[in-house]
Amino acid sequence: MKRVTLWPEDRLPEHGVPPPWPGREVRLDGTVTYVRETPATAPGAEPALYVHGLGGSSQNWTDLAGLLAARLDGQAIDLPGFGRSEPGARYTVPAFADRVVRWIEHSGRGPVHLFGNSLGGAISVRVAALRPDLVRTLTLISPALPFLDFRRSVQGRMLPLLALPRAERLAARQLARIAPEVMAQQVMEACVADLTRICEQRRREALEEIRVRYQAEHYASAYVRTFRGLVSSFLRSYLPGSDSLWRLARKVRAPTLVIGGRQDRLVDVRVAPQAARVIPDSRLLMLDGVGHVAQLEVPRLVARAVFGLLAETGEGARRHDLAG
Template identity: 70%
Template sequence: MKRALLGADEAFGPDRVPPPWPGRMAVIDGEQIFVRDTPATRPDAEPALYVHGLGGSSHNWTDLSGLLADRLDGQAIDLPGFGRSDPTKQYTLKAFADRMIRFIEVGDRGPVHLFGNSLGGAVAVRVAGLRPDLVRTLTLVSPAMPFLDPRRSLQGPVVPLLALPRADRVAAWMMGRLAPEEMAEQVIAACFNDVTRVSEQRRREAIEEIRVRYTATHYADAYVRSLRGLVSSFLRAYLPGANSMWKIAAQITAPTLVIGGRQDRLVDIRVAPQVAKAIPDSRLLILDGVGHVAQMEVPRIVARGVVALLDEYERERTRV
């Protein structure tokens, strides 16, 4: 593990708030996955794949993927059951990772520069650890890797509900009590440290995303079962066996950037250094005054970290 470097801020030009990138449906093994494409601005841009967190969507990568468009030809996906993607039969880390692997294989764009936030970070760890041939570099933003103290997450009080046989009904009832505007404000408050960094356009988009969730009858089930699968992976990580997320992280060969927000309310801040320590070729970037979604709260800083990683990757590849 080493300290992350930052590229030049001037390389990104003035701040702007781009609209969501164009979306389309892709069929993977008979199921529809919603994909947003960030068109590259350079013909030699390399492929990238962005994977969102629990309850998120491809919208979560709009700003970062736009900043990186001169280096990366980006695709951000909605995980199965989230955003506009179809529901699926299994909501485990293995199932999500298998779907991402198939997405890369079917698209014939690999290897990719892989990005993951929160749940998507854990999925990306599994992809990079088990299929190193598909990953050029890895960027993890507040990855939801194992920690066993629920008091260190705002989702801790929800964990006991996972034992209920129809927890999805409870979750749907709880969500249904709030208007989309109220739910969006709660999500923003949980994920951001400084909510003033959220533009009005992004607030409107967040509200629209909540409305999409409310019309998707499968959403509560997808959320609860994904959280249950994540918690299960936390428990297995400390048991013997090949499925330990820490053992899988130790197998990653791709150059990796691990980013943590010091004011993260959802993932224990101690996790990011542990992840960086577990991954052999890693760089750690801890951001003061930042919450759970650094790629949305401070996208320019995250982009600077990624550019430094890409530059290092290019130098190493040229040297070989």
Template identity: 70%
Template sequence: MKGAILAGDDVLPPDGAVPPPWPARRVMIDGAMLHVRDTPGATPAAEPAVYVHGLGGSSQNWTDFAGLLADRLDGQAMDLPGFGYSDPSPRYSIAAFADKLTGYLEAAGRGPVHLIGNSLGGSICVRVAALRPDLIRTLTLISPAMPFLDPRRTAQGPVLPLLALPRADRLLAWGMARLTPEQMAQQVLLACFGDTTKVSPQRRAEAIEEIKLRYTVEHYAKAYLGTLRGLVSSFLRAYLPGVNSQWRLAARITAPTLVIGGLKDELVDPRVPAQVARAIPDSRLLILPGVGHVAQMEVPRLVARAVVGMLAEVGAPAGRGAERPLSPPG
């Protein structure tokens, strides 16, 4: 593990108007529809990238960040099965999501990609990178939902007792119905951001529209709880013998990897990113004080600079600009 490298801010496009969500299309994988948003590369040298969101999120979690990297990365952001506009899935385990992502990467046929995942998406990406190194050029993990011993200490804690109840999805749907989309959006933003003042009015409005969509999708509560159950199961298996331990998988990753964590993360123990970086052989670590669970949304320029720094280090199209190493915390 070593400190991440930050490229100079001048290598990124200047701040401008907040862009709308990127155009979307439908892709059929194994008979099910995946909803994918494209952030096309802005130069011929741009290399293929895939973005994977976290629990309860969607492909819109990458809008600003992907735009900042369009000079270097030809990006595709998918809605995971059961989330956003994608079809539901019969299973919501980490392994099932990883199989779907692998199928998508194979079907796209773009060669090894720069794979970037947040939270649940980070955990999924760990499994794919470990089992299919031929599909991965570099790996970036932002607040990856890797196993830690007491998930009750996070903002997901109040939901965990539902996992043991019959028809828990109906209880969750009932609880959702008691909140307006505006109230739920505020709760989500408070849980995910270290500083909610960094959320632009447009992004807040988009979050409310996404939550309104959840009220109309019958499978959402089942997908959410099924995925949370799958995550908790991966936490338990991580400390048992066997090949499915997420920590053993992390140790098998050969791709150059950037791990980013926020010290104000309310959903993943803030100590986890450093543990992940220690587990992955070729890793770089960036810890962000004052930042929450979705650093690519809260401080997209800073996260993009770290990605560009890694791209320059491994010989990908990183452009020009001053770079400086950051030492990981001791």
């Protein structure tokens, strides 16, 4: 494990609060995937792909993608069943990873700098391990890699729901009873350690995202089935077999940045350090007073760490080219 290099704060773009980046619907393998574009602001930018977490969307990357646009030509996708993408047939980590691979191949932009938050982190680990040809660097923010003590997650209270028949219908009825404003506040409280860091514009956007979810009949089913698939992947990771996410993490060869928040309420705070220990070429940044979505809560600090990774790996690549 290497030390994180933090890019100087004064070399970041001026602080701003951009609106969500424009998006478009793309038909891929018979269903619609929604993609947001963060165009590069300087020549020579390299392609990047951002993958959100459970219950999130491509909007979760607005600030970070904007800060990185001088180096990265960004795309952020809505996973099947989330955001504005159509529902999928399966809601498992392998199925989502297959969709990410298909998108990179379809877009013709690989290899990409791949970013994943929470569930998106687990998906990105699988992609980087099985398709190293598609990944330049890997950035994991609070990756939802396996842990067994669900008392360390506020989502642990949902586990009994997974065992019930028609859990999706129960979840849909429960969702309908909660006002969108209340749900948006609950989501932010679960994901963010210090709510004063979230500006009013981002709060309004989060509320609008919740309203979009309420209008999607498939959302409750997608959420419950995805959570069930994630828990299943956790359990399989502690059994023999090559499909373990921890075993796959050991196969990752891309230069990797792992970021964790010490006040994460959704993923066991010990997961990020363990991921950095397991992934061979890794760097770890643990953030005091930060929760589950560091790219939303402290985007400038995350951007400094990413720029540090890009500078380090870019210089290494240039030295390799000169040596060749």
